[in-house]
Amino acid sequence: MHQFLQQTFSGLSAGAIYASLALALVMIYRATDLVNFAQGEMAMFSTYIAWTLINAGLPFWIAFLITLAVSFVAGMAIERVVIRPVENAPILATVVVTIGLLLILNSLAGWIFTYTVQDFPSPFPDRPVFGALMTTRDLGVIGVTLVMLILLFAFFRFTTTGLAMRAAAQNPESARLCGIRVGRMLAIGWGLAAAIGATAGVMVAPLLFLDPNMMGGVLIYAFAGALLGGITSPVGAVVGGLIVGVTENLVGTYLIASQLKLTVAFVLIIMVLVVRPNGLFGTTIVRRV
Amino acid sequence: MTKDFTAAWRLIGAAVLIALAAALPFAVSTYHAFQLTLVMIYAIAVLGLNILTGYNGQISLGHGGFFAAGAYTAAILMHRYGVPYWATVPPAALICFVLGVLFGLPALRFEGPYLALVTLAMALATPQLLKYFDTWTGGQQGINLLKPVPPHWLGIDRDRWLYLVVLAVLLVAMRVAANILHGRTGRALVAIRDHPIAAAAMGINTARYKTLAFGISTLFTGVAGALSAIVISYVSPEGYGLFLSLSFLVGSAVGGIATIGGAIVGGLFIEFVPNFANDISDAAPWALYGLAMLLFMYAMPRGVVGSLGPWFARSMQRIRPRRAAFDDSEEQLKGRTL
């Protein structure tokens, strides 16, 4: 029982990271009907930036905040420069563009920062807590994720820009008629998604160790989590990410070790989707003919 | 009179192209012949994906898995049961067709990104499953195969012989695809892709066609996989992971998702661009590959054949005398993309 709880909680910690990245994916999907396959690599690159700043002597949280700002700007720039040219093209073209972006970022990171696996410091000490059920690091990760989610929720609910972004995602034409610059809202969305990804990357790096391929697996789990929750639902993304994190841990502990862990976890997720094909919180799109 | 005229020209043109293609391997080195053979194998695989994603709108990130199924079927038949190489292709085709139908049935419930996830799961699972069932698959180390021996009386070497074999299969595959896609089945698939509700209301058995599309698609890709095992003479789990599936998708998009000729362009892209990238830059070759993808999509978002095809057809119409109105529907079918 103790092990079960322990694995569940550490799964929640991993799940918080999947939830963050899943949220970034959902944000971009809601705005553009597009899954950003490069989200993981963008997060990885941001993490390397944080690493560089920390190695240059900056305290962790300062480096983190600077990284967030840089990632936000970079995300906006990527939307404008890389994605904008195909925004009216068939969806597949945009998918290929994100795949290309994935390769570019991965390769550049390897070139600039080398493929040597690096240590990444965690701002949280690694002490057991609640009778060794969790560590302070787990709590820290969950805490940071929670703060981020609250800030995002407040932004979208209470600010004018947040409202405008929601409007632009739902109904771009009507949004334009209200004077909202939909293109700019899109860019801000990408910026926010990049910042969220950076948070996920920085939180996960101490655990997975920093190397250019660090986020590959995380992205896949995040994708699964986003879909499990319903690709159009931010709440679903968070819940889905958490479920995936816990499932992955429990499957790994009780069912089957490393090799087939990914497969089994996926099979479980797909079984849920067979029952609810639009995810747990997803809405069936009623199409008027 | 006009119709016979253009049909005759088309036949002559096709014959010339085929003759050139058959002569090509003899004009280049054996290594280049080998590479071109791979191009054609990828083209067959991409053609399979085009049928599914381009003509039927079902997205698949998992075709690498079916490619692997075909490859390992051929490998196991040759290695364990001594089946001659050419006889492994039909069983591989059949097995992959069945797998595709089995996969397509539950896939009916999923759309868009959800289907992408399910197929992604398959792509990820494939190397893991291949390593797991190692008594059959040789596990991590894979299976080494003997290279096929060309018939003596032809007097050509192995690589060129295999090139011709694969060329023959490619031509058959393209012909079959054309027949299916430009006929009733093709129209049903496109109808289901574009207006699924209307198609169902018109009495098209959506489920049957979608499942069929999956099966046909995986059949093609499985045949390609079997050929790849024969030509490369080696199979191992690492070669059939997510990257392969994504490569097929990229090749499909670059060539033109709802085209037949685009599959060849896609095959060329998958095989040669990474090589060129490596030649240009030692440090970050994949970055250049990624950049090439971006540039192709910016310049030709509907793919090479998808973008140039309609333009070409329109200029051909100016040269040739005008054909009857209902012939244009074929052009429209070719021009539609995802």
Place this chain on the structure above:
Amino acid sequence: MAPILELRGLKAYYGQSEVLHGIDIAVEEGGMTVLLGANGAGKTTTLRAICGMVRSEGEILFTGQRLDRRTTEQIAALGIAHVPEGRGTFIGLTVEENLRLGAYTRGGHPYDGMARMYGYFPILATRRRQQAGTLSGGEQQILAIARALMMAPRLLLLDEPSFGLAPRIVEDIFAIVERIRRDERVSVLLVEQNASLALELADQAYLIETGSVVASGSAKALAENPQVRRSYLGY
């Protein structure tokens, strides 16, 4: 008085097809002009062209400024509020959020505007926290008009406000439109299929058929025009 909106030789295109063949329209400041015509005549296209939503040629002048090269957002920011066909409500957002968005071009605090809208349309006050998609057709139309008014526009473009609504509700809506025009001092360009009701309210009218203006004049004159009466007024 100079017209607040002038279209000179306006042509519009969907893809390669030309759907408007050189239209001349003028909307008087403070007045209501109606565009009449059957389905597919080009009325909605005209409104969309004004807002830069379709490719067009020719001159579009708003208080003397040219609109042709501007984006939809910029045109909205100049004070043109467009209630599109189908209302264009943000169905996933609440009534209150829809109204707030209407005031986007006015920046910060739309709350005084909202109070006025709730005054005009008490039903919206009752439903302010409800999702807009759960409102009835008539309520959504009212919401769409209210949202447009939150902009404090100088020109209001209304595309078929009566569409799909029961006759009683249509009368209510038109009464609202008339009241708004007087109280808010907004110029209105109205597109309607419901010709008789529209002609009662409007000052000027234009009849559009397959992309060209075939008749124009005061609303009264057009109401008495025999061709119009036969085709559109049913007597």
